[in-house]
Amino acid sequence: MSSHRHKKRSVLNEPLLPPPAKLPRTYDELPATDDSQQLIAEHYSNRSNQTVQEREASPIIHLKKLNNWNKSVLIQLYTKKNDSVIDIACGKGGDLIKWDKAKVSYYVGIDLAKGSIEDAGTRYNGDASHKSKSFSFPARLIHADCFTVHLDEVLQDEGPFDICSCQFALHYSWASEEEARAALQNASAVLNPGGYFIGTMPDANVIVRKLRETDGLEFGNACYNVKFGDKYKEKKFLRSEPFGIQYQFHLEDAVSCPEWLVHFPTFQALAKEYGLELVFKKNFHDFCHEHIKTPIFAELMKIVGALGHGSSRDRLSDDEWDAAYIYMAFVFKKLSFAPEKVWENSAEAVYSGLLV
Numbered sequence: 001m002s003s004h005r006h007k008k009r010s011v012l013n014e015p016l017l018p019p020p021a022k023l024p025r026t027y028d029e030l031p032a033t034d035d036s037q038q039l040i041a042e043h044y045s046n047r048s049n050q051t052v053q054e055r056e057a058s059p060i061i062h063l064k065k066l067n068n069w070n071k072s073v074l075i076q077l078y079t080k081k082n083d084s085v086i087d088i089a090c091g092k093g094g095d096l097i098k099w100d101k102a103k104v105s106y107y108v109g110i111d112l113a114k115g116s117i118e119d120a121g122t123r124y125n126g127d128a129s130h131k132s133k134s135f136s137f138p139a140r141l142i143h144a145d146c147f148t149v150h151l152d153e154v155l156q157d158e159g160p161f162d163i164c165s166c167q168f169a170l171h172y173s174w175a176s177e178e179e180a181r182a183a184l185q186n187a188s189a190v191l192n193p194g195g196y197f198i199g200t201m202p203d204a205n206v207i208v209r210k211l212r213e214t215d216g217l218e219f220g221n222a223c224y225n226v227k228f229g230d231k232y233k234e235k236k237f238l239r240s241e242p243f244g245i246q247y248q249f250h251l252e253d254a255v256s257c258p259e260w261l262v263h264f265p266t267f268q269a270l271a272k273e274y275g276l277e278l279v280f281k282k283n284f285h286d287f288c289h290e291h292i293k294t295p296i297f298a299e300l301m302k303i304v305g306a307l308g309h310g311s312s313r314d315r316l317s318d319d320e321w322d323a324a325y326i327y328m329a330f331v332f333k334k335l336s337f338a339p340e341k342v343w344e345n346s347a348e349a350v351y352s353g354l355l356v
């Protein structure tokens with residue numbers, strides 16, 4: 001008995017996470033949008049696939065690994081064997097292996113950045129110089145704008161799905177109410193009743209709190225930078241205008257483009273309109289602290305090496321841990337009696353499919 005307990009403790013005690021940051025107060029006021037979709041698509045399309053060596057040399061390698069661990073945990077918590085999955089804003093298919101480990105039966109990945117969809121195809125199929133890992137599930141990759149295209153119509157012969165995943169991307173839909181609604185309508189429309197909408201995105205509470213704590217309109221550290229425009233010099237955001245609150249985001253060696261705050265209470269209320277009920281939301285610090293307690297996830301943390309081995313060069317830095325604090329995870333469940341929502345804006349959007 002005691003040896004069993006001792007064994008368990010050693011798993012829980014190691015690896016050690018830094019303490020969570022103090023949770024922010026909820027910000028109570030929020031307040032526009034320009035056409036930035038093109039910029040976002042180009043930014044992500046133009047990011048080249050890194051080699052393993054380039055990736056390991058990244059100044060935020062431990063943060064990238066920690067983010068991957070968070071996504072893996074979320075996927076493993078909510079995916080059952082043989083589930084079908086739709087990955088909204090799938091990027092370069094960085095989660096394909098995670099879905100393989102979760103033993104899904106079918107995968108559809110969709111992204112606005114054509115270059116990223118092509119890279120995802122290469123990751124799945126391999127290319128002339130690299131034979132890919134062979135995945136145990138069939139996949140379809142589609143180049144489309146997930147926040148304007150009606151995905152249920154595009155995928156009417158394939159859905160509904162058990163899991164809808166949107167990792168590090170939902171905030172791009174908050175450029176306008178139309179896009180935020182379309183994102184949620186899509187997530188709901190492609191899901192089976194009882195299915196899960198899982199995701200990760202910036203934590204607007206933390207961002208607004210940090211903005212208010214800083215003298216100017218800019219904050220960050222060696223890993224990231226957030227900059228608001230003069231329009232927000234009062235640092236007040238109207239609850240009645242929760243969409244289109246843009247800031248410029250830079251994450252070293254990863255992202256440099258406009259992003260939008262997602263006011264969570266509004267997000268939750270909108271999701272409910274589309275038959276999606278909140279299961280949980282959690283800042284990454286709390287999410288990490290909670291799930292590192294589970295031996296298999298602690299073991300996974302060691303395998304992915306997010307915390308490193310403790311030497312000054314090989315460990316999650318304080319700045320990386322502080323950068324993790326600006327993100328959160330969320331899960332919604334599709335109600336079995338979800339309302340039938342009709343698309344209000346039926347503008348036809350262009351998409352092109354790429355079968356892999």
Ligand SMILES: C[S@@+](CC[C@H](N)C(=O)[O-])C[C@H]1O[C@@H](n2cnc3c(N)ncnc32)[C@H](O)[C@@H]1O
Pocket residue numbers: 037040041044045088089090091092094095110111112113116144145146147148166167168169172255
């Ligand atoms: C930070 S990356 C995350 C990629 C991937 N989900 C991951 O976790 O590795 C954000 C992704 O959102 C995509 N994106 C942004 N706006 C989009 C839209 N309207 N429709 C589809 N994808 C979009 C970008 O092209 C980019 O691939």
